[in-house]
Amino acid sequence: MNKSPWIEQLHRTRPERLLEENVSTDVAIIGGGISGIMTAYFTLRYTEKRVALIEGGLVGHGATGHNAGQIVSDFERPFREMVAQFGLEATSNAVSAIEGTWETLEELMHQTNIQVPISYSTGYIGYSTVEQIKAELENMYWRKQGGLPVETLLIASESKEALQGLNPAYQTFVSYIPNKDIWSLLETDDEQYIAVHSSKRACVNSALLTESLAGYLLQTYPERFSLFEKTMVEMIDLGSRSAAISVVGGKEVKSHRVVLCTNGFEQLHIKNSGVNLDTKFHHSVTGTVGYMAGYLDPIDRPPTANTYFEHDNALKPYEPYFYLTRRPFEIESKLKHNLVCVGGPEFDLEDLSAYDRKHEIPKQTAADLDSFLKRAYAHAPKGEIEYKYQWHGLMGYTPNRLRMIGAEPCNPTLMYNLGCNGIGIMASIFGGKRIAMMLAGKKMKPLLFDPQDMRCLIA
Ligand SMILES: Cc1cc2nc3c(=O)[nH]c(=O)nc-3n(C[C@H](O)[C@H](O)[C@H](O)COP(=O)(O)OP(=O)(O)OC[C@H]3O[C@@H](n4cnc5c(N)ncnc54)[C@H](O)[C@@H]3O)c2cc1C
Known part of the structure; x- marks a missing residue:
């Protein structure tokens, strides 16, 4: 299930709508x-280009429809x-860019007026060991050095003694x-937690956001936007200024630019002027499957989004932790409940x-x-507990986990907005x-997200 x-x-x-005839466009996503959908939205908004979005299944049914739906500006790698x-x-520039995206989201919701509930809350991250606390303080220290805002870390007075000898530079954060x-x-009775940190969070159904935005784009840009679903791309053949995209069933999309938003590189072959691009690189986007469960509760508590680092999970990079969200949730009858979701295990x-x-x-x-x-x-x-929902989704990870x-x-005909990581909204x-700014011809400052060139050297 x-x-x-x-x-x-x-x-x-x-x-x-499936792709039933060959088409041409400026930007194929x-x-x-x-x-x-976000790449399509911003491209249509900030350029005059025609956009075709090609989806192998249905819009919003990949990781976007199988996540925890927490909007956070965190990275999965410690600062x-x-x-x-x-x-x-x-590092500070990359983190600041993602943290600035809260405003972009608010502006998007305002501009499109799409009716998708977003529950804002303060999220709490719980720590259970002195090592975890020290590691977090080091993150905070470097954030401060990088000119980024730092929230005070709340530590149990009862643990003060265990933290004696703490680097004096960290005391101001505590x-x-x-x-x-x-x-x-x-919201726990579990006495293992000895510190808590807070951050801005929100919960959204990102599949609903994606689907609603698809509807909005079809309505707002009928001349420039087309959406093909159940249309699996098999092959992209890149030329110097255009690409030929072949889909299962034999039809083709010709476009000036192609943006891969596929999470990873599933079931897709890419050629550069007839020669296969280095497949070793493309296989370097690896997969992790995340599992979740959720149940309905009366709607008697406010939204929340918390993360829990337990004793057994010393704060090492990429080690799993548990997270819990609670948000209002409407089901068929329009009856509102709270939906409580838990996640964490990843394989x-x-x-x-x-x-x-x-x-x-x-x-x-x-x-x-x-x-x-x-x-x-x-x-x-x-x-x-009767779990009404149990689900899982795939996260694609680039080698540097960004x-x-x-x-x-x-070959810049091909562009990427992928390698989602577990925190990808x-x-x-x-x-x-x-991507839209690049397509509009704006010169962008380099950032850690820029694709690194490895393949030309290998080829
Ligand atoms: C269990 C779990 C929990 C998560 N929790 C959070 C969270 O709380 N907060 C957060 O920010 N992030 C979370 N994430 C990550 C987040 O869901 C992803 O970062 C985000 O949804 C990625 O979106 P995407 O569009 O890149 O990928 P996807 O939603 O997977 O979309 C990629 C699409 O590409 C299509 N596709 C692939 N290959 C082809 C092809 N050859 N031809 C045509 N179409 C193709 C697929 O069908 C798919 O629909 C979680 C992920 C999981 C799995």
Whole structure:
């Protein structure tokens, strides 16, 4: 079973349109998730170009319809680690760019007037070990050095002694409060948590956002926007100023530029003037499958979006953590509930194409989610919980675990807004706007998201 609450909420009435004849366009976008639709939106808004969006299945049904739907401006790599690899300035510029995307989203919602609920809240991140606290303080220290805002870290007064000898430079980032207040912010009875950090968060059904934006674009730009669904791209043949895109069934799209918004490079071959682009690179976008579960509750508490680093998960890069969201949720009868969702377990795939969208959530994974919820969430129902939804989705990871946004160095006819990572909603929106600016001919300052040239050298 892969039953996502986001897909259930779509109630789509728009007819599907398949590619039934050869067409030509200025910009072909492949992949109709949040990154594809955002790229289309900004391109139509900021250029005069014609855009064709080509989706192998249905809009919003990939990772975009199978995530946690938290809007956060976090990265999945600790700030301190990015500074060590890329330097302070480059890291701060990249982080600042994503954090600035809150405004872009607000502006988009205002400009389009699409009616998609977004529940804003303060998100709390709970830490349970001194090592985790120290690592977070180091992140905060470097953020401050990079000129970025820093929220105070609240630490349990009861743990003050264990933190003796803390680097004096970190003391200004810390405030001590009673342990019970930390548990209260995290809505937990679990006494392992000894510190909490807060950040701006929001919850959205990103599939609904994507679907609604598709409807808006079709209506607003009937002359310049076309959308083809159930149209799987097999091959892109890049020329110097154009590309031929072949789809399953034999039809073809000719375009001046192609933007890949496919999450990874699933089921797609790319040729550069008839020669295969280095497949080693394209296979370097690896897959991770994330699992989630959700149940309905009475609507008697405000929205929340919390993250929990447990004892066993020392804050090492890429180690899994658990997250919990609660938000108002409307089902068929228009009855509003709270939907409580938990997620965290992730498993790497050798090969992205090995992911089966319909596979059952493994029993042990479902049990792990249930057991986390019962130990961490103070308001979890007593006894057996009836999960109305259990779902999973695929996250594509680039080797440096940052989204890749921009033109292919070997041939700029091809562009990317992909490699979603597990936190990809904000980065997809940012990427869509950045691509549109590039297509509008604006010179952009370099950023860590720029595709790196490895293949030309290898070829
Ligand atoms: C369990 C889970 C939880 C997550 N939680 C969060 C979260 O809380 N916050 C957050 O910011 N991010 C989260 N993410 C990540 C987020 O969902 C992704 O970053 C985002 O949805 C990626 O969007 P996308 O458009 O790049 O990819 P997708 O939504 O996967 O869209 C790619 C589309 O490309 C299409 N496609 C692929 N190949 C072809 C082809 N050859 N021809 C035509 N079409 C093709 C696919 O059918 C698909 O629809 C989570 C992900 C998962 C799996």
